[in-house]
Amino acid sequence: MNRFPSSLAGxxxxxxxxxxxxxxQVVERVPGPGEAGSSAAQRREALPRVPENLPGWLDNKKxxxxxxxxxxxxxxxxxxxxxxxxxxxxxVGHAMAYEDLVTGKAGRLETKTFARIDxxxxxxxxxxxxxxxxSPTFVRKYGVLEQVFDWxxxxxxxxxDVLASKKLTQAEKDREIERLWKYYFESVPYAxxxxxxxxxxxxxxxxxxxxxxxxxxxxxxxxGYHWLQGAMYDLLYRVAPxxxxxxxxxxxxxxxxxxxxxxxxxxxxxxxxxxxVFGARFPHIANAFDNLHMLHDMVNDILASEWLSxxxxxxxxxxxxxxxxxxxxxxxxxxxESADRLHDHRHFVGMPxxxxxxxxxxxxxxMPELGWMSMADCHHCSMxxxxxxxxxxxxxxSADGWTMRTRCxxxxxxxxxxxxxxxxxxxxxxxxxxxxxxxSDEQGNLKTSTPGAVFLEQEESHTGCEEWSRAxxxxxxxxxxxxAHPKLKEAKALSFDEWAQREGKEPDTYAPARxxxxxxxxxxxxxxx
Amino acid sequence: MGGxxxxxxxxxxxxQYAIRITHPNARRILTWGLAIVxxxxxxxxxxxxxxxxxxxHRPLSFDDAEAIAFREQALEFGLNLGWPRNRPLGVGLDAxxxxxxxxxxxxxxxxxxxxxxxxxxxxxxxxxxxVSVGLFHNFNRQYGNTPALxxxxxxxxxxxxxxxxVAFRLRGIASRQxxxxxxFHVNLDLAGIPGAARDERQFVPGVVLGYSRPVGYPTRFDSxxxxxxxxxxGEERGTGGVVGIGLGFRKQVGVRSVVDFGIxxxxxxxxxxxxxxxxxxAGYSYGF
Numbered sequence: 138m139n140r141f142p143s144s145l146a147g148x149x150x151x152x153x154x155x156x157x158x159x160x161x162q163v164v165e166r167v168p169g170p171g172e173a174g175s176s177a178a179q180r181r182e183a184l185p186r187v188p189e190n191l192p193g194w195l196d197n198k199k200x201x202x203x204x205x206x207x208x209x210x211x212x213x214x215x216x217x218x219x220x221x222x223x224x225x226x227x228x229v230g231h232a233m234a235y236e237d238l239v240t241g242k243a244g245r246l247e248t249k250t251f252a253r254i255d256x257x258x259x260x261x262x263x264x265x266x267x268x269x270x271x272s273p274t275f276v277r278k279y280g281v282l283e284q285v286f287d288w289x290x291x292x293x294x295x296x297x298d299v300l301a302s303k304k305l306t307q308a309e310k311d312r313e314i315e316r317l318w319k320y321y322f323e324s325v326p327y328a329x330x331x332x333x334x335x336x337x338x339x340x341x342x343x344x345x346x347x348x349x350x351x352x353x354x355x356x357x358x359x360x361g362y363h364w365l366q367g368a369m370y371d372l373l374y375r376v377a378p379x380x381x382x383x384x385x386x387x388x389x390x391x392x393x394x395x396x397x398x399x400x401x402x403x404x405x406x407x408x409x410x411x412x413x414v415f416g417a418r419f420p421h422i423a424n425a426f427d428n429l430h431m432l433h434d435m436v437n438d439i440l441a442s443e444w445l446s447x448x449x450x451x452x453x454x455x456x457x458x459x460x461x462x463x464x465x466x467x468x469x470x471x472x473x474e475s476a477d478r479l480h481d482h483r484h485f486v487g488m489p490x491x492x493x494x495x496x497x498x499x500x501x502x503x504m505p506e507l508g509w510m511s512m513a514d515c516h517h518c519s520m521x522x523x524x525x526x527x528x529x530x531x532x533x534x535s536a537d538g539w540t541m542r543t544r545c546x547x548x549x550x551x552x553x554x555x556x557x558x559x560x561x562x563x564x565x566x567x568x569x570x571x572x573x574x575x576x577s578d579e580q581g582n583l584k585t586s587t588p589g590a591v592f593l594e595q596e597e598s599h600t601g602c603e604e605w606s607r608a609x610x611x612x613x614x615x616x617x618x619x620x621a622h623p624k625l626k627e628a629k630a631l632s633f634d635e636w637a638q639r640e641g642k643e644p645d646t647y648a649p650a651r652x653x654x655x656x657x658x659x660x661x662x663x664x665x666x
Numbered sequence: 667m668g669g670x671x672x673x674x675x676x677x678x679x680x681x682q683y684a685i686r687i688t689h690p691n692a693r694r695i696l697t698w699g700l701a702i703v704x705x706x707x708x709x710x711x712x713x714x715x716x717x718x719x720x721x722x723h724r725p726l727s728f729d730d731a732e733a734i735a736f737r738e739q740a741l742e743f744g745l746n747l748g749w750p751r752n753r754p755l756g757v758g759l760d761a762x763x764x765x766x767x768x769x770x771x772x773x774x775x776x777x778x779x780x781x782x783x784x785x786x787x788x789x790x791x792x793x794x795x796x797v798s799v800g801l802f803h804n805f806n807r808q809y810g811n812t813p814a815l816x817x818x819x820x821x822x823x824x825x826x827x828x829x830x831x832v833a834f835r836l837r838g839i840a841s842r843q844x845x846x847x848x849x850f851h852v853n854l855d856l857a858g859i860p861g862a863a864r865d866e867r868q869f870v871p872g873v874v875l876g877y878s879r880p881v882g883y884p885t886r887f888d889s890x891x892x893x894x895x896x897x898x899x900g901e902e903r904g905t906g907g908v909v910g911i912g913l914g915f916r917k918q919v920g921v922r923s924v925v926d927f928g929i930x931x932x933x934x935x936x937x938x939x940x941x942x943x944x945x946x947x948a949g950y951s952y953g954f
Contacts, residue, residue, distance in 0.1 A: 200807040
C-alpha cells in the first residue's frame with residue numbers, strides 16, 4: 138500500500154485533467170531575460186538596478202569576525218560525530234565550488250571540481266575547516282558576502298549545538314535558541330531578514346537558474362547541503378540524545394546516498410519542507426535560513442552568468458545581499474503582501490516559516506512527488522494541525538527526503554507505512570518534552586528505543602483522532618488519561634509491538650488538496666530521477 | 667652587568683628564545699610547561715584557534731594580519747629550547763592570553779619565564795621575564811590588491827630579573843595572498859627601550875617575512891606550514907644585524923585547539939652580535 142504520496146499526486150493529476158489546456162497555460166511562461174531566446178543585451182537591460190545610497194556596510198573592507206555566543210552547549214554537535222563531519226564537508230563543498238568559480242575554473246566544475254568535492258563529502262574532515270582559507274580568492278573579491286555567509290552559518294552551527302546538547306533541558310533549549318537569534322540579529326548590520334521572502338521573485342532574476350542549468354551536479358550538491366542544513370532541525374528538535382543518533386544514522390545515509398546527487402529538484406529544498414516542526418516553532422529562523430540559501434543560489438547564478446562583466450557581477454551580488462538583508466525590510470511585517478514583490482512577505486497558512494513559491498497560494502503549497510497540500514492540515518487525514526502552544530501535539534514523519542506533520546499517532550504510523558523506504562516517526566507523548574522516536578525499515582517494520590511505550594488506538598472518525606489515538610511513556614500515564622476520559626474506559630493499552638502491527642482505515646476526513654495546476658515547475662524540471 | 671644588559675635581553679625576547687636547560691630550574695619549568703600543555707590538550711578538545719591563523723611565537727616570530735574574533739578568547743602556550751652560540755642549552759615557557767574586546771581588535775597579556783643562558787647575557791639564573799600587555803588592531807581585510815593591514819603594540823613591564831623601565835614594541839603587519847592558497851606576511855618591527863644604556867641602541871628595528879600555506883588540500887584541512895626569514899639590528903651599539911630563518915607547522919588537534927612545532931636559527935650575524943644556533947619550539951593554543 139502506498140496511498141500517501143500517490144494520493145496527493147493523484148489529486149493533482151485529476152485536477153490537471155479537469156483543467157486541461159488551461160492548466161498548461163498557467164505554467165507556460167514567456168521566456169524571461171535569463172532564459173533561452175533572450176540576448177545578453179536584453180538580459181542586461183532587465184538586470185535590477187543597484188539602488189543609490191545603500192548602507193555603508195555593503196562596502197565594508199573590514200574583517201569583522203565575531204565569535205560564537207558563549208554557551209555550555211558550544212560544539213555539542215560533536216555529540217553526533219557523523220552529523221558534525223557531514224557539516225564540515227558542507228563547508229568544504231561550498232568553498233571549493235566558489236573558489237573554482239572565481240578563478241577561471243568554472244569549466245571543470247562538473248568534472249574535476251565535482252569529483253574533488255565528492256571525495257571530501259565521502260570522507261569529511263574531522264574539524265570544521267576555515268572556508269576563507271579554502272576559497273581565498275572568492276573571499277578577497279566578495280568579502281562582505283563571506284561575512285553574511287559566515288555569520289549565518291554560525292547561527293546554523295550554534296542552533297544545532299543547542300539541539301544536540303545533552304546538558305540542556307528542552308525548555309532551556311527553546312530559550313537559548315531565541316537568545317541565539319537575538320545575538321545573531323543584533324550583533325551585526327548584515328543579518329539576513331527573518332521575514333518570509335517571495336522565493337519565486339528572487340529566483341526570477343535575469344541571471345536566475347543559470348547555475349542549475351549549467352552545472353546540475355554541483356548545484357545538486359549545493360541543494361543537498363541545504364537539505365541537510367534544514368532537515369537536521371526536526372531530526373534533533375525535542376528528540377532525546379540516543380534517538381538523535383539513531384535518527385541521523387538513517388537521515389545521514391539519505392543525505393549521502395540520495396540528497397547530494399539529486400538533479401531533478403525544481404527548486405532548492407525549503408526549510409519547512411524538511412523541518413516543519415522547527416519551522417513552525419521558530420519561523421524567523423526558518424525564514425532566515427531559506428533566505429540565506431536563496432542568496433547562495435542567486436550568487437551561484439550570478440557567478441555562472443558569463444554574459445555579466447566582473448563589475449556587473451560585483452554589483453548584482455551586492456544587490457542580492459541587500460535584497461535578503463534584514464535592513465532592506467526594516468519595519469515590515471510577516472504576512473503582508475506588497476505590489477513590490479521584493480517586499481511580499483506572505484507565508485503559507487499554517488507555516489509562517491516559509492515564503493511564497495512559484496505558482497502557489499498561501500493556502501496551498503506544492504512539493505515534488507507529493508503534489509499539493511495545505512500546511513495547516515494533517516497530511517494524512519486533512520484535519521487541522523495543532524498550532525501555537527499546542528503544536529507539540531503534532532507527530533511528524535520523515536521519509537524519502539521530506540518531513541510531514543500529522544495530527545495523530547495513527548496518521549504518523551500509517552503515513553510511514555504508505556511510503557516507500559525507511560522512515561522516522563516522531564510521536565508526541567503525554568509529556569511535551571518527551572518525543573517517542575520510531576524507525577521504520579524498508580519493509581515497514583517499526584522499532585523504537587522506548588519499547589515500554591504504551592498506545593491508545595480506539596479508531597473512530599478522524600474528527601476526534603486526537604482523543605483516541607495517542608502514545609504514552611508508561612502504563613501509568615495511559616491509565617491516568619483513560620481515567621480522565623470515561624468514554625475510553627474500555628480502551629485497551631497496546632504495547633509497542635501490538636500498535637506497530639496495526640493499520641488504520643483510510644481516514645474518513647481525508648480530502649486531497651487541489652492546486653491551480655498540476656505542477657507549477659513543469660517548465661523547469663530538466664533532470665530525471 | 668648593568669640593567670640595560672637585561673634590557674637588551676628583553677628586546678631580544680620579542681623575537682627569539684634562548685635559555686639554558688642545564689640550569690637547576692630548567693627541569694621545573696619544563697615539567698610545569700608540559701603539564702599545562704598536556705592538561706589543556708586532554709581537557710579541551712572542544713576549543714581553540716584555527717591552524718591557519720598565525721600569532722607570533724606560535725611557533726615562529728611573525729603574526730598574520732588577522733585579529734581573533736570579537737568576543738573570542740584564546741590561551742596560547744609554548745615551550746622552547748635554545749642553543750645560543752657559546753652558551754649552554756636553555757628552556758623557557760611562553761604563555762599568552764588573548765581577548766577580542768572589539769570588532770577587529772584584541773588585547774593580549776603574556777609572560778615568558780625562562781632559565782638558563784640567553785644570547786647576549788651570561789646570566790643563567792631563573793628569570794620570571796617581563797609581563798607584556800599588547801593591543802592588536804586590524805585595519806582592513808585583504809581586498810583586491812590591497813593587503814590586510816594590522817598594527818600591534820606591546821608594552822613590557824619590568825618584572826624580569828634586573829629589568830628597569832618599560833620597553834615597547836610596535837609592529838606593522840601586512841598579509842597578502844601568494845598563489846592560490848599561500849599567504850605572505852610582512853612584519854615591520856620597532857622595539858624601543860627609552861633610556862637605554864650608552865652601549866645600547868634605544869630603538870631596534872627589524873623585519874620578518876613570513877609565509878604560510880595550508881597543507882593537505884584537497885583531502886586534509888587541518889594543517890598549515892610556515893616559514894620565515896628575519897633581519898633585525900643588533901641591540902648593542904657597534905654590533906651588526908642578525909639574519910634568522912625558521913620553519914614551522916601548525917596542526918588542528920581539536921575543534922578549537924592547535925598544536926605547533928617550529929625550529930629557528932640565526933644563520934648570520936655581523937660584528938659580534940649575539941645569536942642563537944638553534945631554537946626548537948612546541949606549543950599549544952586553544953580558543954574559547
